[in-house]
Amino acid sequence: MSEAGTYDALLLVSFGGPEGPDDVIPFLENVTRGRGIPRERLEKVGEHYHLFGGVSPINRQCRELKAAIEADFAAHGLDLPVYWGNRNWDPYLADTVRRMTADGVRRAAAFVTSAYSGYSCSDQYVEDIERARAEVPGAPEIDKLPVYCLRPGFADPFVDAARRALDELPEDGARRLVFTAHSVPLAQPGRPDYVAELERVAETVAERAAPGVPWSLVYQSRSGPPSQPWLEPDVVDHLDKLHGDGVTAVAVVPIGFVSDHMEVKYDLDVEAARRAGELGMAFARAATPHTDPRFAALPRELLLEHRAAGG
Structure with a gap:
């Protein structure tokens, strides 16, 4: 058993973003589904993405953060796989949970790329996780790690x-x-x-x-x-x-x-x-934390503290 006790994986959960011009409108439709946003408004917002080649930086940044977390785990002898799933774009959260299930994961801790409390920053991610689990028979338990803005x-x-x-x-x-x-x-x-x-x-x-x-x-x-x-x-x-x-x-x-x-x-x-x-x-x-080693260490610190507290 790993140092993380009953956790056998970490799940990085993020918002997602388009990775090419053809992705922009479908992505924005995912984000705004059920809100009745006119197509013209989506196209206007899409112009922001097209200034950057139709690519949001967030998926690349998640890949880099995932690698930094894995490096931190390895440096501290924490033998846990790190998975990554998004709310609004590939890799979709449900697909990632499906892969975790196939890999035999039983219980995972989730670290979301939002540091604060509130519905869109925290509670909605819990809903996303539960919705993804409901789509996958035998899905692992997934505990969202605590809010970390003051860490x-x-x-x-x-x-x-x-x-x-x-x-x-x-x-x-x-x-x-x-x-x-x-x-x-x-x-x-x-x-x-x-x-x-x-x-x-x-x-x-x-x-x-x-x-x-x-x-x-x-x-x-x-x-x-x-x-x-x-x-x-x-x-x-x-x-x-x-x-x-x-x-x-x-x-x-x-x-x-x-x-x-x-x-x-x-x-x-x-x-x-x-x-x-x-x-x-x-x-x-000013720069954001991104892959700063102090930030990349947070998932490990939160996971071990949550485990020690009986989470």
Whole structure:
């Protein structure tokens, strides 16, 4: 039996993304299924992906994270296979659970590429896992590992990244740290916990990375209808406000993301950077944890702690 006790596998669970131009609309249809989003709107969003060749970076990043987790397991003598399944694109979660079942996996721990509480960040992944298990006769038990946004393995890489981003900015201007996360509807279950965790992470990173530098928490990547209230302010709108307040340089830190998802690559690296340029503001975007060894160690740490606690 492995050091992980009753667990005989780790399952990496992520959102998924298109890996070619022909995948873009089918992927967006998967994401928005049941929400009645018009085809024209999907095509408009699809233009973001086509700027990058129709390829989302998220699947490549999951492959890299999976390899980093496997390397961490090996370095610490943890003999467990690592599987990977997505919510919205190949490899689909149900297909991965089917493969785990065929391989004889009986009980697995699931690590999701979302660090926070709330419905879309946590509870929906539990639903996805249970839906996938229901499709597979004899599927293994799968326990989602706890939320990890406040763990050092997640926050520490952001501290270093925020410092590096600030170092890219002119020192003689009025600088600001701007923390961003994916917006969610105000009515979404778990939204208060999500916001509270984001505020704690932002405060922790700001205090450690740049004491005395003003900071703010804003949101990005809203996708709902205008009539539906979502978390605000939007990052681009906030840049306008900062410019009006005399801020001349911003370091944007995407604490809502574990790696450079499309929302980071387009909403920040394209849209926010472009608006900052139009305003004459210096702009730097901090890196996400991705395969930082401290982050890659989190699945092992959480798995062993969850096992020790009787999870």
